[in-house]
Amino acid sequence: MNVFVVGVGLIGGSMAKDIKRLHPEAKIYGVDTNVIHLEEAMALDLIDTKAGYEDLGLADVVIVSIPVNAMLTEIPKILDQINDDCVVLDAGSTKAALCKSLDDHEKRRNFLACHPIAGTEFSGPSAAIENLYQGKTNIICEVEKTAFKLQERALALFQQLGMRIRYMNPEAHDKHIAYVSHLSHISSFMLGKTVIDKERNERDIFDMAGSGFESTVRLAKSSPAMWAPIFEQNKENVVDSLDEYIENLQAFKELLVKNDYEGIYDEMNNTNKIKEILKGIPLNK
Amino acid sequence: MNVFVVGVGLIGGSMAKDIKRLHPEAKIYGVDTNVIHLEEAMALDLIDTKAGYEDLGLADVVIVSIPVNAMLTEIPKILDQINDDCVVLDAGSTKAALCKSLDDHEKRRNFLACHPIAGTEFSGPSAAIENLYQGKTNIICEVEKTAFKLQERALALFQQLGMRIRYMNPEAHDKHIAYVSHLSHISSFMLGKTVIDKERNERDIFDMAGSGFESTVRLAKSSPAMWAPIFEQNKENVVDSLDEYIENLQAFKELLVKNDYEGIYDEMNNTNKIKEILKGIPLNK
Structure with missing residues (x-):
């Protein structure tokens, strides 16, 4: 062969x-x-x-x-x-x-x-x-x-x-994958950027980072040459997923601003079911 | 003892x-x-x-x-x-x-x-x-x-x-930790929420999730009873970090909407230096 x-x-x-x-x-x-x-x-x-x-x-x-x-x-x-x-x-x-x-x-x-x-x-x-x-x-x-x-x-x-x-079908693939893969990469890259930008002014911040931070920004190490064309080809779905993500972050922020900590608890508690969902995902380690 | x-x-x-x-x-x-x-x-x-x-x-x-x-x-x-x-x-x-x-x-x-x-x-x-x-x-x-x-x-x-x-000092601690820890938790919880909300309407989406998704939503398994009071006590710093994060996500979205893929490449390329930074973080595994 x-x-x-x-x-x-x-x-x-x-x-x-x-x-x-x-x-x-x-x-x-x-x-x-x-x-x-x-x-x-x-x-x-x-x-x-x-x-x-x-x-x-x-x-x-x-x-x-x-x-x-x-x-x-x-x-x-x-x-x-x-x-x-x-x-x-x-x-x-x-x-x-x-x-x-x-x-x-x-x-x-x-x-x-x-x-x-x-x-x-x-x-x-x-x-x-x-x-x-x-x-x-x-x-x-x-x-x-x-x-x-x-x-x-x-x-x-x-x-x-x-x-x-x-x-x-290709359309369903591109739509779903925007949520479970492409959006994760953007959330990770922008988290990395937010913290790096801060670090420019504030020394030592990374000494305080733990394994949780490492896990959430892991994908920000990914290759831009690979990923820029992916975002280009899947632009519409990626923009939709980003809109929904930003909306959820805004809503979370509003709960904080309004001191609605019960609401914040509920948001997190509802999302905890990701535990069960993640059990089904095969990992590389 | x-x-x-x-x-x-x-x-x-x-x-x-x-x-x-x-x-x-x-x-x-x-x-x-x-x-x-x-x-x-x-x-x-x-x-x-x-x-x-x-x-x-x-x-x-x-x-x-x-x-x-x-x-x-x-x-x-x-x-x-x-x-x-x-x-x-x-x-x-x-x-x-x-x-x-x-x-x-x-x-x-x-x-x-x-x-x-x-x-x-x-x-x-x-x-x-x-x-x-x-x-x-x-x-x-x-x-x-x-x-x-x-x-x-x-x-x-x-x-x-x-x-x-x-x-x-306590104030510097709370400010820095908002960026390298508290924000990661919110980004992860809201990523989990965004995908779970989508999954309600779209079956099978989680079959498509890989280890990258798992890594970015890992913190969404965290205890709400632990985390709601943390966000409450560090409200101001957390809101600041969330504002900056949302702003970065919005800017990334604007680049996409404008078809500025060079700009998108540059954003990712600049953030790739997180690789070097992460090398210093001790991990649990």
């Missing part, structure tokens, strides 16, 4: 690592515009060889793990190069724009739109880890547009990686 | 656990208005015996770890009962109101105002863990108001628990 990984960072590199363990006979080809990342991926044994689009005719599986804006320009070119029996998967955090842009591609049946809900706040080949996908959800969109035997090949691979599959 | 723990939950229970390991000869007395917690603390071996305020004359050290509103009424009563050679410590997340309320107490010199920056999102005796305080910061306020030999006794204990000490 010849597997091409286009974008050898956290997501593609972690997948390559597991595929190599599961399929020792597979040959992993790395493609990346970042020459340093490609060298790192070789040195880390994530890939067997460096390659270019001109080699894509050899591929059985192509995993595309690049920023979502680059997906729009690169996946059509990749599809142009592959043979008819190759399946191309993406791993992007937005699905509607990509699915729409590929609708009329003559090799649409060779493409499977995926979003494995897995990752860490780190990026690049050195961030790749084994078993990143074990127990995680992989959301697949417009499955019916992919050739049946290529669906089968991809699903077998996902099963081997330990992922559970959910099918969803 | 007779150690009284008033409030046998996460904070007091964890301290009792370490003290017992470090001082096998110490006798730990547990005091709590919650009879079930007291029984749990006995069963978990956090305390050696149940006690009441009438026994406080025996105490060498009293650790008060109860909600910060209860501190205001209980610590004066505790000070009334202790002998002259006993030191009373608190572990509250706000310091100004408490310090002010004790200013004129005739046993003020027996009290040391502390805030160990340590904890988890869990509460109650069963949440108590060993080594919670190892490597953590303990902020001490108005140290000069405590009798010198009682300061020494408390500091020796903190050193044995592995804590580093920082001295601060």
